[in-house]
Amino acid sequence: MTTDALARPVRVRTAPLRRISSQSGLNTAAGHLLMVLLSIFCLFPVYWMLVSSFRPANAMFETSLWPTQGSLENYTTAIDAIPIARMLLNTLVFSAVSTVFQLLTGILAAFAFARWKFPFDKLVYTGVALTWLVPFQVVMIPNYLLVAHMGLLDSILALILPNIAAALAIMLLAQAMRGFPKEVIEAARMDGASNWRILWEVLVPNLRGTIASLAILIFISTWNEYFWPLLLSRTAENSVIQIGIQMFMTAEGNAWGPLMAASTLASLPVLVIYVVLQRQVVQSFMKSGIR
């Protein structure tokens, strides 16, 4: 589902031919201004979340753009109100297990598509690709009923089950495997390697870049998943952090300080991944398009 432009990694632009124009300096300044404005728009809400989360309760409604005094009061209040540690752990299990399984099923299925021609292969591939376009809201009632029927409501296992395989992982891996030099595979086959060994000892080690960026993408999107947990959760102990955040926003009123503290805690793992692997994260999202 990616166009060529998306599939290509962001590349360093080839040096433009030097322009001799008196206007270009002014243009560049205006360009910087535009980007700075966009950057402020994009980053300010996140900044404001951090600043608010460290304000003491009696200074919550201050509007100074930077904190005048720091306090962890909001964090302790939030931790007392809901089992945050448990919820973060649940979210971690949900995201990590989903990531591992999606990669596993993706690698196996992609190998089948890349290695063999078999009856209906194109049809099956299209069938896989089409699931990418089915909105979750369309299948949610039957999915919910299925989970209820299995007696798995309010469990992390039920959150994971529909995430065991995904079209995106299969398609991106199949693309990568098709692009892998056939001579290498052929050479391994000559040495008597079975398909299973070719997959795990030749293809997978060589595609670890693709697999790693896919892993980042799946992990972050699963971590941020809200809708499916919302359907299944019954108790705080068995739900994920995204549901926990929601508990601070009620019709009666909002506990702004603890809400910002819980939001910060929920964002921290993803933000840490982003700070450490910024380039890879951006690239993995851009390769896969939006969703």
Added chain:
Amino acid sequence: MAIAIATPARLRRKSHARWSPWLYLAPALITLLVWIYWPLVDAARLSFYQWNMLPNSPQTFVGWENYQRIFALPKFWQALRNTGVYILGLLPLAVLIPLAIAIYTHDLPERSRNIYRAIIFVPMIIAPVVAAAVWRWLLDPGYGLANQAIKGLGFDPVKFLSDPDTAIWTVIVITGWKLMGFSTLILSAANANINPTLIEAARMDGAGKWEIIRDVRLPLLSSTVLFLVVMTILLGAQWSFTYINVLTGGGPLGATTNIYYLLWDFGFSTMSVGWGSASAVILFLGFGVIAFVLFRLIDRYSFHDN
């Protein structure tokens, strides 16, 4: 996209090779069948029944009644209209403004581009619930920073989320906030991939700045632009789901309810499986047709830069 590795003839003769692909495919296919294809069929079946989701209450066959009722419901048409507003409102934020920014900033130096890129991508990785929480705080009518600023300037506070005329636009801007930087990055990447010799050739021919944008850059960016437009149309209303759910609950007076939210409302607030399933089928078929037409258009109208 669909070119399989040619299989050596020797391998194809082995009989177990016939089964191998299916064994490798099985885990993925079974998951997709159980959690997507079977539910689609089941949703279609349930759309002809009346049922309140309780396991021991009966499912009554009602034929096309659910569909007739839904089409007669003003709420449905309101949600459909709102879905259109979401899409139209998102297009400038997710496509037009990013396109302008991408073209305008293409000659910024590499170093600063990287810094901007790192910053404007951040909203994309922030969880929708977190985004909703932060915006709710920023836009709070009493104490939110936005209204403090508005009051400071001497105006009346704006009820961003509780005024029926404003609420939908607030949700659209928040959805746009999540996507804008990302779209800009995608378009910048496509823009940077344009072969500089094409631009230079046009300049040699005496083309001005605007003519270069209009006659060279825009046509070459058209496939990326079209892709983003299609994504916005197909997924736009879906992206806003979390914000509607957390911020407005579809209100005030249904003003922010789109077709996805209506589905949720039917299924899990009113526990009407039949109505929920019937609207799921309508939605699925509607968007299926739109998707088909749009992807055909992409094939036909996009230019390609070799």
